[in-house]
Amino acid sequence: METLTIKENISDVLKSILGHNNFEMHDELTAKDVDGWDSLSHMMIITKIEEAFNIKFKLRDLNKLKNMGSLVSVIQSKI
Amino acid sequence: MSLLTDLQNSIQNNFDNNAFCINNTFYSYKEFAQIISNIRSLIKNSVSDNEINVGLITNDDIETYASIIALWFEGKAYVPLNPEFPIERNSMVIEQADIVSILDSSSKKQFSDYNSLLTKNLDNTELGITPTKISNETLAYIFFTSGTTGTPKGVPITFGNLSGFIEAQWALDYTITEHDRCLQMFELTFDLSVVSYLAPLLKGASIFTIPKDEIKYSYIFELMEDHELTYSLMVPSILHYLRPYFDEINCPSMKYSLFCGEALPLDVTEEWSKCIPNATIANVYGPTECTIYCMDYTYKREEENKAHNGVLTIGKDMKNTSTIIVDDNNNEVETGKEGELCLSGVQLTPGYWKNEQKNKEVFFNKIHNGKETRFYRTGDLCRADEDGDVLYLGRVDFQAKIQGFRVELSEIEFHAKAALNKVNAVAIAFTNNIHNTEIGLVIESETLDTKPLIEDLNLKLPKYMIPTQIKFIGNFPLNTNGKTDRNKLTELFI
Numbered sequence: 001m002e003t004l005t006i007k008e009n010i011s012d013v014l015k016s017i018l019g020h021n022n023f024e025m026h027d028e029l030t031a032k033d034v035d036g037w038d039s040l041s042h043m044m045i046i047t048k049i050e051e052a053f054n055i056k057f058k059l060r061d062l063n064k065l066k067n068m069g070s071l072v073s074v075i076q077s078k079i
Numbered sequence: 080m081s082l083l084t085d086l087q088n089s090i091q092n093n094f095d096n097n098a099f100c101i102n103n104t105f106y107s108y109k110e111f112a113q114i115i116s117n118i119r120s121l122i123k124n125s126v127s128d129n130e131i132n133v134g135l136i137t138n139d140d141i142e143t144y145a146s147i148i149a150l151w152f153e154g155k156a157y158v159p160l161n162p163e164f165p166i167e168r169n170s171m172v173i174e175q176a177d178i179v180s181i182l183d184s185s186s187k188k189q190f191s192d193y194n195s196l197l198t199k200n201l202d203n204t205e206l207g208i209t210p211t212k213i214s215n216e217t218l219a220y221i222f223f224t225s226g227t228t229g230t231p232k233g234v235p236i237t238f239g240n241l242s243g244f245i246e247a248q249w250a251l252d253y254t255i256t257e258h259d260r261c262l263q264m265f266e267l268t269f270d271l272s273v274v275s276y277l278a279p280l281l282k283g284a285s286i287f288t289i290p291k292d293e294i295k296y297s298y299i300f301e302l303m304e305d306h307e308l309t310y311s312l313m314v315p316s317i318l319h320y321l322r323p324y325f326d327e328i329n330c331p332s333m334k335y336s337l338f339c340g341e342a343l344p345l346d347v348t349e350e351w352s353k354c355i356p357n358a359t360i361a362n363v364y365g366p367t368e369c370t371i372y373c374m375d376y377t378y379k380r381e382e383e384n385k386a387h388n389g390v391l392t393i394g395k396d397m398k399n400t401s402t403i404i405v406d407d408n409n410n411e412v413e414t415g416k417e418g419e420l421c422l423s424g425v426q427l428t429p430g431y432w433k434n435e436q437k438n439k440e441v442f443f444n445k446i447h448n449g450k451e452t453r454f455y456r457t458g459d460l461c462r463a464d465e466d467g468d469v470l471y472l473g474r475v476d477f478q479a480k481i482q483g484f485r486v487e488l489s490e491i492e493f494h495a496k497a498a499l500n501k502v503n504a505v506a507i508a509f510t511n512n513i514h515n516t517e518i519g520l521v522i523e524s525e526t527l528d529t530k531p532l533i534e535d536l537n538l539k540l541p542k543y544m545i546p547t548q549i550k551f552i553g554n555f556p557l558n559t560n561g562k563t564d565r566n567k568l569t570e571l572f573i
Contacts, residue, residue: 059328060300
């Protein structure tokens, strides 16, 4: 899957859970930069991303998801 | 005071051991002693003798932990101030606790209006870790928790309270030695952090903390696996987060796994026990007012465990605490009958900081075992069985636990109503689909834009108190007593 398509799908997930799209999908984007993306919503976002791409993250993957760039590359390695 | 002398001896006798692992950097007890000494000298030079309570910015670094010990060795108490909390809330705490000086390990001062003392990169002084003389009444810390009227209330804990707790902790037999590697997962504004650093420090063990920008549950797992942690105290909500990944977790090194701060479900505990096959699992219980925790139950791997509605029993009182269960008139109920759990003993706080009204409400004296005894009402509805094990049934008031933090729902309502210009609002604690507690807000009005409301709440309340879901309803449903039917409102979120 193209990086761009992956990012679009992630963006849709974020929008559906956070209820807004006040963020830019650049590689350095972190949870801190996005309103409402906290430890509580993080779990829901992760689950929704797993569903959207039909993948399952390992517990160890979760610590690597430091920013959008690494999230995209972890997803890429799994599909 | 032997607690601080014990601490001094433990630091001195374990110079070559690692005291802390913070963000992948190890600090030996010797390095820790040096930083404590440097900060003590700063305190001696820049904090006046009559200052009792000193503010502490709660960063996750070695200087912050050293500051706590330095203040104690100087006979002073610390009041934790989370730099991520709204300024308005921190200012309220600073004012209430008469704080003049604040120890701050940040690179730039968090509070410029006070005597902020930066603790990073101080010059090395001569080692000095002999504690000054203190008494049982000397304050060790004041933690502020959510209060019903919009003002946080302070719980002061003395060295007498803390010594009583530590003595009871050792009596539990969940032994820590200088070879242990222990988890410290708590914000320093939460009193479970105190046992998480103090117990290991008293035994020369190592403490592993969690950087603030990491996701707690997955980071805990990596620490458990990469550093073979042997001792952990966690809030049960961590287990709910980890549960989907239990099949990936196998940590035979774990010797003791304690839980506190929220109800511990029996089924999750059973599943968790397979992830840590060699560990003793325990459920401990207690409010900040009775110093960290004061009741304990050891989970049984092979036998049946006591539970109510799937929640594991909180067991029996620890060595220095005595409990009773009472009715509305402070009379003890019969065994097996429900009532409010009340605590007494040396761990009990002298009373809320400058809040006589609240003290009158929750502390009372009663003849117990032939002696006039001071009790604290926990607000927890409980029942004891014939063996004396206590089952937790729920709250008698509108308090909720969010990731272990105590939250007065009325404090959220107070600020929400103020922001909504008196429109009625009810805060609801509900259980979400991964079994963690979330806060919802129901507003008695047509749908309106909630952005200004949330922005306003963010200025007044810590993150964990901000409602995650908001619903609107034209009129609040009433129950048979004519009161707002909170159960009906809760259904809106489930």
